[in-house]
Amino acid sequence: MRxxxxxxxxxxxxxxGSGGMAPSGLATLLVFLVPVGLLVLALxxxxxxxxxxxxxxxxxxxxxxxxxxxxxxxxLFSAIWIIHDLWATRRRTRLPMMQPPAEDGHYHMGKALVGxxxxxxxxxxxxxxxxxxxxxxxxxxxxxxxxTRNLLVVIPITLIGTVGLLWLFMGLALMPLPxxxxxxxxxxxxxxxxxxxx
Numbered sequence: 001m002r003x004x005x006x007x008x009x010x011x012x013x014x015x016x017g018s019g020g021m022a023p024s025g026l027a028t029l030l031v032f033l034v035p036v037g038l039l040v041l042a043l044x045x046x047x048x049x050x051x052x053x054x055x056x057x058x059x060x061x062x063x064x065x066x067x068x069x070x071x072x073x074x075x076l077f078s079a080i081w082i083i084h085d086l087w088a089t090r091r092r093t094r095l096p097m098m099q100p101p102a103e104d105g106h107y108h109m110g111k112a113l114v115g116x117x118x119x120x121x122x123x124x125x126x127x128x129x130x131x132x133x134x135x136x137x138x139x140x141x142x143x144x145x146x147x148t149r150n151l152l153v154v155i156p157i158t159l160i161g162t163v164g165l166l167w168l169f170m171g172l173a174l175m176p177l178p179x180x181x182x183x184x185x186x187x188x189x190x191x192x193x194x195x196x197x198x
Contacts, residue, residue: 035081042075066173114145130180130188131169136162163195171197 046068122138129137140158148154169175170192179188192198 032082032085035078035085039075039078039082042071042078046071066169066175111145118142118145127178128181128184130184131177132162132166132188132191133180133184135165166192166195166197171195 118138118141122134125134128134136158139161140154143154143157148157170177179185179192189198
């Protein structure tokens with residue numbers, strides 16, 4: 001009597017660890033180009049973006065701090081991505097990081113469109129409401145839209161997130177973000193004084 005073949009055995013062209021198709025040579029090369037390209041851009045862009053020798057008067061990290069930090073982080077994580085993919089290629093039991101996402105359920109196109117409209121509305125309202133007020137409303141509405149309706153959770157997240165972003169951009173990076181027009185300008189100044197930025 002013959003023993004049935006094991007269905008879980010690795011077959012040529014198929015990943016033994018995940019059951020998915022192993023990438024071909026061209027696909028592997030194209031996948032490698034993404035982190036390599038990001039790494040190169042993250043290392044080159046600062047030389048084009050930060051050419052001024054001006055120094056910021058007073059305390060603060062300056063407007064260049066945020067983009068420099070983001071580009072440094074991009075370079076670091078791109079290097080980690082490349083190392084991981086090289087390791088995965090050598091092991092042949094792992095797949096590169098960039099894989100098609102597995103759908104957990106039905107994709108809500110309506111929710112996605114509402115989210116995009118909300119982001120556009122946030123950008124449009126910034127000069128009217130000011131960064132502080134618009135960000136506070138945006139975080140609160142985003143929590144509600146995402147399904148978090150408990151005020152004991154939404155209110156602290158909104159306040160901590162808004163104050164943290166105010167300090168990051170206006171307190172440390174000294175970025176001149178909009179304060180709003182009319183009454184919202186006065187509200188923004190009051191909030192900035194309350195948190196110690198002004």
